[in-house]
Amino acid sequence: MSKTILALMLLLVGAVSPGAQEKPEIEVTKLADQIYKLSYDGGGYTVKVIASIGEDGILLVDAGQPDRAEDIKAVLATLRDEPPRIIISTHVHVEHLGANHMWGDDPVIIGHRTLRSAMRSGGYLFEEFPDEALPDIMITDSTTVHFNGEDIIIFPVPAAHTDHDLVVWFTGSKIACVGAICNGHDFPSVDYTGNVMNYATVARSVLDFLPEDVLIVPGHGADCSTEEFGAFCDMLVATSETVARHAAEGMDVEAMKAANILADWSSYGGSYMSLNAWIETLARGMSGEQSKQRAWEPMYYAIRDRGAEAAVEYYFELRSDRANDYRFPDSDLAFIGYRLYMNNRISESIPFFERYLVEYPDGQYNEFSYEYLGLAYESLGDKKTALENFRRVLELNPENEAAAAKISELGD
Ligand SMILES: [Zn+2]
Numbered sequence: 001m002s003k004t005i006l007a008l009m010l011l012l013v014g015a016v017s018p019g020a021q022e023k024p025e026i027e028v029t030k031l032a033d034q035i036y037k038l039s040y041d042g043g044g045y046t047v048k049v050i051a052s053i054g055e056d057g058i059l060l061v062d063a064g065q066p067d068r069a070e071d072i073k074a075v076l077a078t079l080r081d082e083p084p085r086i087i088i089s090t091h092v093h094v095e096h097l098g099a100n101h102m103w104g105d106d107p108v109i110i111g112h113r114t115l116r117s118a119m120r121s122g123g124y125l126f127e128e129f130p131d132e133a134l135p136d137i138m139i140t141d142s143t144t145v146h147f148n149g150e151d152i153i154i155f156p157v158p159a160a161h162t163d164h165d166l167v168v169w170f171t172g173s174k175i176a177c178v179g180a181i182c183n184g185h186d187f188p189s190v191d192y193t194g195n196v197m198n199y200a201t202v203a204r205s206v207l208d209f210l211p212e213d214v215l216i217v218p219g220h221g222a223d224c225s226t227e228e229f230g231a232f233c234d235m236l237v238a239t240s241e242t243v244a245r246h247a248a249e250g251m252d253v254e255a256m257k258a259a260n261i262l263a264d265w266s267s268y269g270g271s272y273m274s275l276n277a278w279i280e281t282l283a284r285g286m287s288g289e290q291s292k293q294r295a296w297e298p299m300y301y302a303i304r305d306r307g308a309e310a311a312v313e314y315y316f317e318l319r320s321d322r323a324n325d326y327r328f329p330d331s332d333l334a335f336i337g338y339r340l341y342m343n344n345r346i347s348e349s350i351p352f353f354e355r356y357l358v359e360y361p362d363g364q365y366n367e368f369s370y371e372y373l374g375l376a377y378e379s380l381g382d383k384k385t386a387l388e389n390f391r392r393v394l395e396l397n398p399e400n401e402a403a404a405a406k407i408s409e410l411g412d
Pocket of ligand 1: 091093161180
């Protein structure tokens with residue numbers, strides 16, 4: 001029923017990332033009389049900013065990613081050229097609130113009671129959210145805001161995707177922004193603060209609370225009817241029962257994947273949560289392991305207090321001493337390097353990528369690490385080492401065009 005009324009192509013400003021050329025366009029869709037959806041491909045998933053625009057001004061549900069902040073602002077200005085008065089942040093993930101700060105101190109930001117602390121802990125420390133991005137009003141109970149002539153009911157839900165998700169229901173416009181509680185026709189992801197074991201119950205309770213004729217707008221997945229949301233809830237119940245049954249029969253995760261036990265729901269595996277990743281998520285949740293997070297927080301403070309080189313050594317101490325508290329997937333060092341690089345902490349990112357390549361000579365993120373090392377050395381003015389790293393990228397993947405372009409650009 002929705003109609004695309006405007007599509008703008010906006011060009012990348014500034015940031016360098018491998019393979020990045022033009023940023024995907026931001027599409028504007030009118031969902032109801034005064035409700036607009038700004039959406040774009042955020043890199044493997046759709047990012048949505050929902051705007052209520054009317055006589056009271058602008059209210060946003062989620063604000064988008066930090067590297068698209070200016071683009072989002074430009075597109076919004078084509079609808080109404082003024083800053084939002086209210087921003088509701090559905091949860092901590094960066095594609096929902098990473099651009100909150102672009103409006104400065106003016107808008108009132110509403111989030112869950114624990115959103116502020118979530119933004120200042122765990123892996124989210126690496127996002128280094130500025131103070132203006134933090135919520136001003138934090139809620140624990142259902143709260144109603146009257147804006148643009150309608151009641152907007154905001155209600156927190158128990159831990160599922162994260163432990164601080166908000167659902168935002170525009171009662172007059174008949175639209176419910178459900179964050180990741182429904183993910184359209186795709187499996188959902190589960191944060192370390194969330195709880196996959198609650199997911200089906202939480203999703204069903206949200207569905208039961210809403211009237212039948214409301215449009216469900218997930219944070220990432222396709223917009224859908226309440227009937228389709230019902231099918232999503234049924235999928236959550238059926239897939240978790242299936243994994244539980246096979247686990248009870250003594251089947252381990254690898255065997256479940258090999259036997260393709262969720263084949264009946266394979267259509268839900270088309271996005272960032274694959275069929276096998278969903279089996280792993282459910283199995284981890286059932287074993288209780290899901291609540292363990294990566295050692296991001298001690299690593300963040302180690303980098304700050306001891307410097308990057310020493311923090312890399314500390315990582316291995318943590319890995320041997322704190323295995324009961326954290327999980328330590330092979331990707332850790334490369335991801336810490338990436339997070340530092342993306343926050344412009346270029347020289348601090350280098351020891352992480354370099355040590356990753358030493359520790360995991362056949363690692364999944366080798367091409368990625370060499371490419372970021374190339375970019376890091378290039379931006380530090382060390383052309384020779386940059387070239388060495390871009391050449392290693394091409395050895396691993398002769399089809400990497402970004403690395404080939406860098407070699408011809410930097411080589412004499
Ligand atoms: Zn999320």
